[in-house]
Amino acid sequence: MDRILAAVSAFCYRIFISIxxxxxxxxxxxxxxxxxxxxxxxxxxxxxxxxxxxxAEPGKDIVCSAISALFENLIQSIxxxxxxxxxxxxxxxxxxxxxxxxxxxxxxxxxSFRLGCMSIASAYPDHVQCAYVNKG
Numbered sequence: 001m002d003r004i005l006a007a008v009s010a011f012c013y014r015i016f017i018s019i020x021x022x023x024x025x026x027x028x029x030x031x032x033x034x035x036x037x038x039x040x041x042x043x044x045x046x047x048x049x050x051x052x053x054x055x056a057e058p059g060k061d062i063v064c065s066a067i068s069a070l071f072e073n074l075i076q077s078i079x080x081x082x083x084x085x086x087x088x089x090x091x092x093x094x095x096x097x098x099x100x101x102x103x104x105x106x107x108x109x110x111x112s113f114r115l116g117c118m119s120i121a122s123a124y125p126d127h128v129q130c131a132y133v134n135k136g
Contacts, residue, residue: 034067034128038114041135045110049095053127063127066120071095074113082106
């Protein structure tokens with residue numbers, strides 16, 4: 001299973017998702033901000049989350065918890081409520097999801113995730129940044 005996830009992650013990286021600069025530092029825990037990148041291309045989407053909010057000590061960080069809850073809910077909602085095919089991968093300080101030929105329901109869920117993240121980024125701009133890229 002780990003080999004499959006690694007292969008999917010490598011595929012997503014090469015084909016669709018451009019990992020933000022600083023990811024290597026974020027995976028090692030040096031990035032002092034959550035960086036969220038939501039990309040759309042026709043009916044495909046990709047989301048990459050790197051870094052740590054550093055709002056509070058681990059276990060009490062409400063900013064990190066909020067982003068994590070949105071991300072986990074997005075994965076579960078797409079898997080259970082749509083027929084979209086998604087791949088997701090998570091390691092310490094790095095989360096990635098990729099959906100290919102997503103139906104409108106999945107696209108709506110991704111937009112809802114993006115709006116939630118942007119709201120958190122607006123409330124905690126020193127701890128979260130959210131970028132949206134629409135490639136047509």
